[in-house]
Amino acid sequence: MGRRHQTVSFLSDYGLEDEFVGVVRSVIRSAAPHVTVVDITHGIPVHDVRAASLALVRSVQYLAPGVVLAVVDPGVGTDRRALAVEVGAEGEAVFVGPDNGLLAGAVAMTGGARRVVELTETEYHLPAPGPTFAGRDVFAPVAAHVCNGVDLGELGPSIDPITLRPGLLPLSRQEEGKLMSEVLWVDHFGNAQLNVDPGDIAAMGERISLRWGMNQVRTGRLAGAYGELKAGEVGLVVDSYGLVSVALDRRSAAEELKLRPGDAVTLEAAS
Amino acid sequence: MGRRHQTVSFLSDYGLEDEFVGVVRSVIRSAAPHVTVVDITHGIPVHDVRAASLALVRSVQYLAPGVVLAVVDPGVGTDRRALAVEVGAEGEAVFVGPDNGLLAGAVAMTGGARRVVELTETEYHLPAPGPTFAGRDVFAPVAAHVCNGVDLGELGPSIDPITLRPGLLPLSRQEEGKLMSEVLWVDHFGNAQLNVDPGDIAAMGERISLRWGMNQVRTGRLAGAYGELKAGEVGLVVDSYGLVSVALDRRSAAEELKLRPGDAVTLEAAS
């Protein structure tokens, strides 16, 4: 038997209108009643593996030890692999989900895969009337069994961690005194997180020109908190993940400036 | 005393913007601290007893043993009855909710009612400033008391299970080589589940004509998974409940084809 776990941290694109999330929680509750399910979010845009991967990367250092169940799975029912990935020197965490790039970033942040298995042993799955709900029929029961101490080796054959499908984390780059960046994430408050470290723009001074879209230009000011911004002033605030975000005070920067995840933004010192 | 329960599975149309769900959880937590509340969903469209009944039917076989609290209750405060329904040979589950057709399908799927009581004993309710929130004032405290081992006989008089208000589960029918069906459910991904068993269309071949609405016609292809569909191709996929659903790969079939719950869809072999 392997290590037992007390917590399943659960992220998906299932939304909360249907019973998908509730059924997954129920499958875990039935098979491993001692476990607490902690929902990370189920509001990932449908099939958006990139957004899910970034949300996991932002969350992973705060998650309780245990199983991380992550299901954004547009390839469900095809030949994409279903995986369990053990991380940590003592196997403190096990990621369970599809092999589509969703897990790679978070696995890397927690020290890399110690062991990976493909989930082929169907005795640890639920019988499925159809192949479209692997969260319920494959990933949730496997998560519960792992919490109950089933060793990963029971769940299917080991596979080489190097074959895990990588995630794509866009990097910013310097070019002729400009920084070419990208919007990673727009949060609930409308702050637009860039893939920019404060150090990347330290030499640009306090006022920085932002260019995006069809010749959109605004000047942003470095600020320590949203509340330091004047009405309508565009701020560049180091957010809670240590990245630079475009923000307005008490209004949605993303909505007013029309910034969306994936948009390219160029920063340079304001003249 | 009756059997004690560890889990309340909770479904409603309360939504998550207000504190309704949180207050119900809190009432249960206060009265039965040992209980875990597992939310099935609170995204049932407002007052939509049919949608809630179908969601319960889809979920019920996966729920943990215990109490199922289901509240979609447009008749709250009128003379509709409030019920507790025991099912299972050993009373493994107790449904708690209004007598408006919401519970009947799920009760039938779990073997039928073993005992039904009307919740008239107000000592097991909370005092209520007004009659509009029976979830908080009647159903939640009753669910907690049942978890604590209060016998159903304490909660009110037994009533004849035959008097339970039935649910309406629409059946498909064959007619001159055609199958007249109905959209039961549109899920978060836009898949439109039909009340069609794969066996019902087995003789139609792989390509099947779908007609709905004002002379809308499309040809669907039987496919094993969403990912097998080509771009724009309409698929007929056996979903995770064993029913045929209309689907597109990574797009919303319901939105693009304008299919909604309750819509009639006629299937026949494509010529």
Next chain:
Amino acid sequence: MGRRHQTVSFLSDYGLEDEFVGVVRSVIRSAAPHVTVVDITHGIPVHDVRAASLALVRSVQYLAPGVVLAVVDPGVGTDRRALAVEVGAEGEAVFVGPDNGLLAGAVAMTGGARRVVELTETEYHLPAPGPTFAGRDVFAPVAAHVCNGVDLGELGPSIDPITLRPGLLPLSRQEEGKLMSEVLWVDHFGNAQLNVDPGDIAAMGERISLRWGMNQVRTGRLAGAYGELKAGEVGLVVDSYGLVSVALDRRSAAEELKLRPGDAVTLEAAS
């Protein structure tokens, strides 16, 4: 050591699309694994301290004993104070949140502050890459430590309860036989709660004239339940908090009558 707690009741304006709520739950789970987090709601409109304060006031009498974590915090990162407020003769509950009027109403309803401290002792916080997510970095770890029995005195200096920023609860007023009221809240079902006690309108009879907006006028009828209303009839129903609400049967009164939180509504006997 102080009293240990088993429950954190958690309210915010974080929404559920992002991982904010999940990360806060995870921080608590990691630091105080024995605790159950009960979500009150995370659907408070962004930065709407008034709406959050009212939701807390409506909920507080139903919450389980323990810590109440409330985070609607437009001033995060500025000099607004972060607080823990102990209430109850035996310290049964501790409110944790920003000092911006959010907590005052609920604290008053539970008997008033017994002890207040400002959360300045950073050893009880998480190290933060940026100042914008105090829910994760300050309030959640403090909530967990309080559950673990850390005495409030460890968390920072005591402050005088009288300096707590008050909440603003609008009061209705009588004026020449009319009652000048305000919409406190529009719920998920579209019922518009007024700051009107049934006693305030007892002398007006069963039919009451409502005026709001630009000369909008409708006659409402006192009714015991939504289901007693005829199609299209405007009802005045005592809601589950004992206040008068404007309602339609199975339709959204707020949407059809265009009533929003904060709108002024004048009531008088219908002629």
